Amino acid sequence: MIYAVGIGPGDPDMLPHKTVLLLQKADVISGFETVLNLAEKHFNPNATRVSMGYKDQSEKLEQVGKYSREGKVCVVCFMGDVNFSGYEYLERIHNDCHEPAPTIIPGISSAQMAASRTLTAFETSVFLTFHKRGDISKDKEFLVSALKLGKAAIVIPLPWDFMPAEISRYLIEQGIPPKTKVNIFEHLTWPEEKSYSRTLDNCIEKFSDVSIMVISSINSSQQS
Numbered sequence: 001m002i003y004a005v006g007i008g009p010g011d012p013d014m015l016p017h018k019t020v021l022l023l024q025k026a027d028v029i030s031g032f033e034t035v036l037n038l039a040e041k042h043f044n045p046n047a048t049r050v051s052m053g054y055k056d057q058s059e060k061l062e063q064v065g066k067y068s069r070e071g072k073v074c075v076v077c078f079m080g081d082v083n084f085s086g087y088e089y090l091e092r093i094h095n096d097c098h099e100p101a102p103t104i105i106p107g108i109s110s111a112q113m114a115a116s117r118t119l120t121a122f123e124t125s126v127f128l129t130f131h132k133r134g135d136i137s138k139d140k141e142f143l144v145s146a147l148k149l150g151k152a153a154i155v156i157p158l159p160w161d162f163m164p165a166e167i168s169r170y171l172i173e174q175g176i177p178p179k180t181k182v183n184i185f186e187h188l189t190w191p192e193e194k195s196y197s198r199t200l201d202n203c204i205e206k207f208s209d210v211s212i213m214v215i216s217s218i219n220s221s222q223q224s
Ligand SMILES: C[S@@+](CC[C@H](N)C(=O)[O-])C[C@H]1O[C@@H](n2cnc3c(N)ncnc32)[C@H](O)[C@@H]1O
Pocket: 009, 010, 078, 079, 080, 081, 082, 083, 084, 085, 086, 108, 109, 110, 111, 131, 156, 157, 185, 186, 187, 188, 189, 190, 209, 210, 211, 212
């Protein structure tokens, strides 16, 4: 049995109770080392920990698949929520663990935290991620269209090619008003959380790879 669980944005107290109970009894707990470190206070101390990095993730997930077929309760931990920019990793559970239907338990996404910090309702905004493999040109066009329609946007950048500074420059080039407000959050809910309030034309710094950007509606930016 494989569970794919979102461990939330970083604060180890921001996990659903169901996920905490599962982690307390799991036989095998796996995920990227940086993600496991955030939730480890909840781990069954006797669980086998299968931590991975980008290079060895396939072989480590194959191992998790084997444990699952031996009857062990296996948990694969995702950053935030599985359903927000998590499907490339979910695909690896399908392909490398040979598990087509893991049980998913949602978590709190960094996108939801960023929405809360900026009072951005999802129904008036779009969420999109550039943090993915392959061509992002259609996503870039979609972002411009959504902003021109007056939506706000909650955006996961692409380290290090399309970060907040590059996104801001691109949006200005595409005709989005330079004074459009943006908020950038680094390490949301971590002890070292930082936030920055900018406009597109002064969003020029290099931010952490653990950052998320909220672009306000061009309508609200013009009003103030
Ligand atoms: C592959 S995406 C996964 C997103 C995750 N599934 C979620 O729901 O937050 C990873 C990126 O999400 C963003 N991210 C995740 N947690 C974050 C946090 N606590 N604060 C700011 N950004 C975060 C960063 O841009 C990070 O590089």
